[in-house]
Amino acid sequence: MGEVGGLLREWRTRRRLSQLALAHEAEISPRHLSFLETGRSAPSREMVLRLAEHLDVPLRDRDQLLLAAGYAPVYPRRALDSPELSRVRAAVRLVLRAHEPWPAVAVDRRWRLVDGNAAVPVLTAGAAPHLLRPPVNALRLTLHPDGLAPRVLNLGQWRAHLLARLRRQAQLTADPDLTALLDELRGYPGGTDPEPVEPGPGDVVVPLRLRHGDGELTLLSTVSTFGTPLDVTVEELSIETFLPGDDATAAALRAATPGGAPLRRPDPGSASGHRP
Known part of the structure; x- marks a missing residue:
């Protein structure tokens, strides 16, 4: 004991x-x-x-x-593609589609992509194919020099935000895989943890400023989770949505999304479909 x-x-x-x-x-x-x-x-x-x-x-x-303590576990760990979680999958898809044409992705506790809507390719354009093969890690895809990083206009600021977020998550959960991911991301070009960027006058959130064609997208990130989870897999799901920060970004997303295809999701039995 x-x-x-x-x-x-x-x-x-x-x-x-x-x-x-x-x-x-x-x-x-x-x-x-x-x-x-x-x-x-x-x-x-x-x-x-x-x-x-x-x-x-x-x-x-x-x-x-x-x-x-010598007792049996009480919280189930169902695979996301199991029949028991069909309503959860349907709810996730409903939320993702409802946000179109704003990009939105669902990730698991290790930031592996579970699902994404039709606007996601606007974010991932130009990323190396090996970073888009399942299981896709959203943070690796964002900060890798072959991923989104060359298109992120405020890379230092956005990288500082993501590393701080991952560091807090690793500390709160004591998950060694998150610690390993943090070490990997710190090793990408740019050095270790960058210094936090002081907010400027009028700043209220950290935007993602992404090069898009000859222009720029200004995106604001929001995160949603299930409020009353009783299953381990469900508790560890989160949906991140990138909302337009200005009218030009909204217009560009509306123009880019029609006919778009969602980022390819892992097949059942792959990293995000296995039983945790």
Whole structure:
């Protein structure tokens, strides 16, 4: 039982909570929490789930806590192409299509492309074929010198934003694959983590400024997730939409999208279709 105690302590430390603060939030005594973390007391199944909830532990890792405490996992990990997730797939497609002609993609927890709408080729034009072969990693595609990077007019600013976002995600989840991806992206031309760019007068968000033909697209990114997931795969899905930041960008996207084809999705059984 000491294994689960050590894991709970790691998650508490990662969330920068003291034993007193976590005990107060979970409505247990600090002494009891101390006994759980040191292995002097064995947590019940309900206690493991209660502490995981207050520590905001991802569903995938809540199952690991349960296993470490000697209990069976409770959160399913269905493949995205399974019959049980057909409504989820339909909902994702509905959201992606609803955003056309604005580009939108669905990615999994490791930034692998799950789906994309008909406007995505506007973003990926000119990228090397090897970066577009499934499984496509959205961050690698964006920052790779053979990907979108040569077209990103504010590459330093956008790269700083993406690396900071990935770094926070790796720290929050302790996922070694995300850490490896972060190390890879840091090794691309441009050095290690760039300095954060100071916002200018009137700036409210970091735009993606992308060369498009003889002009420029100014895109604002938004991210959507399922609000009440009970499945590991569903919790780890996110949809990123690139909205036009000005009238010229909106007109260019409307002109470019008709007849476009969505970025080719992985076949069932490939990296994003396997059982996590």
